[in-house]
Amino acid sequence: MPNRAGVLPAAAKTGTVTVNTNTENYIREYLSYLSAVRGISERTRHAYEGDLLRFAAYCENRETTAETAVPYEVQGFIGDLSAEGMASVSVNRALSSVRGFYRWLIRFGLRKDNPAGNLRNIKTPKTLPVFLWEGEMADFADLPDTAGILWPLRDKALILTMYSAGLRISELVSLSLKALERDLSGGRVIGKGDKERIVFFSDEAKEAIAEYLPARQNRIKAEHPTDRLFVNRRGGPISVAGVRWIIAKYAERSGLQKNVHPHALRHSFATHLVNAGCDVRIVQELLGHASLSTTQRYTHVDMERLKKVYVKAHPHGKRKTQ
Known part of the structure; x- marks a missing residue:
């Protein structure tokens, strides 16, 4: 379980995404929790990590943190992903990653509300998967x-x-x-x-x-x-x-x-x-x-x-x- 220390001034660099060290620690703890409790695969963990680090960087650019973000900031993040042309399935996965992260923060007393809780998934086209007769x-x-x-x-x-x-x-x-x-x-x-x-x-x-x-x-x-x-x-x-x-x-x-x-x-x-x-x-x-x-x-x-x-x-x- 993560500690309840305040946001540290240091920053952690992951690839091209720069994230506050405290936020990155929370994300790592959350992913470890998912691996231990839900048994997610390494591929799923990697996808969630990318989503959350990207969201954290989005928040840092707006002088806030992922832990303290409010609903309109989550909505803005999802809107940006859509505007960039990201596939609707990937956008919805990113929203799901953020929702889950906040549920975990609430579970451990690190936050009282879920700013992504009332945001709906964007509509995805109903296409049949490719198969052979x-x-x-x-x-x-x-x-x-x-x-x-x-x-x-x-x-x-x-x-x-x-x-x-x-x-x-x-x-x-x-x-x-x-x-x-x-x-x-x-x-x-x-x-x-x-x-x-x-x-x-x-x-x-x-x-x-x-x-x-x-x-x-x-x-x-x-x-x-x-x-x-x-x-x-x-x-x-x-x-x-x-x-x-x-x-x-x-x-x-x-x-x-x-x-x-x-x-x-x-x-x-x-x-x-x-x-x-x-x-x-x-x-x-x-x-x-x-x-x-x-x-x-x-x-x-x-x-x-x-x-x-x-x-x-x-x-x-x-x-x-x-």
């Missing part, structure tokens, strides 16, 4: 010309593993050999907030992994072995950037008029399950979502199925014949 996904997974060659074998296994288990890119790159089931039917991954979950692989993914593993073993350097399932051309663990490059390569080769990226495979996984009639709460568990509302945003029902449900359920959906 079942046929498109099958064709996409067939693009690597394996023929016993390591890298196409890896690419096919990577694509099918990511799609059949609905993995996030961070979960894919951290997937280890020891986390796999002996029969390659699934494995354990570490998701957001360092939460472990069990995932399952399709028969096609199992076969692709089984074909890839011997070629992978021949590539691994004895002096620097890695336990990660997917490796790069140097024999080390594949990176997030490496996965993005692989998917982009095959997306261009596919000729699909869609922005196919790694997360599109996760979207496709969820969409296909829902369209096949899988309960959305089961999909939530498989995706590792803490909130059902998040799963509902990630999935969508094809219009033909939606129409059939409407006709069957709505009292005027089907007119009686005379």
Whole structure:
């Protein structure tokens, strides 16, 4: 818990953002609290830190501090972010970061009110996530010309593993050999907030992994072995950037008029399950979502199925014949 000392005259420099040392200490304490109590991921912590340091610098430029700011200063900060062209999702995350920071200050008796409490999120455009239909996904997974060659074998296994288990890119790159089931039917991954979950692989993914593993073993350097399932051309663990490059390569080769990226495979996984009639709460568990509302945003029902449900359920959906 932070101390209750007054604002110090010294300043702390973080990147290009200059922030009062006392404010920076509060922010660090808050982020440590989130890591310990809520188990936020390193990526989320980094995003919150950037938001809060930027807000603190905004306050310093107006001769105040983040701890003592009033509602119109928070509103001004959010307005500036929007005016700079920041995406609405990122602006709302920044507002959420500031709200949470003030809730923490109140919790520990460092402030009595939340100047961000009554500010509403800005509207975000309702856009459907990019996904591939079942046929498109099958064709996409067939693009690597394996023929016993390591890298196409890896690419096919990577694509099918990511799609059949609905993995996030961070979960894919951290997937280890020891986390796999002996029969390659699934494995354990570490998701957001360092939460472990069990995932399952399709028969096609199992076969692709089984074909890839011997070629992978021949590539691994004895002096620097890695336990990660997917490796790069140097024999080390594949990176997030490496996965993005692989998917982009095959997306261009596919000729699909869609922005196919790694997360599109996760979207496709969820969409296909829902369209096949899988309960959305089961999909939530498989995706590792803490909130059902998040799963509902990630999935969508094809219009033909939606129409059939409407006709069957709505009292005027089907007119009686005379």
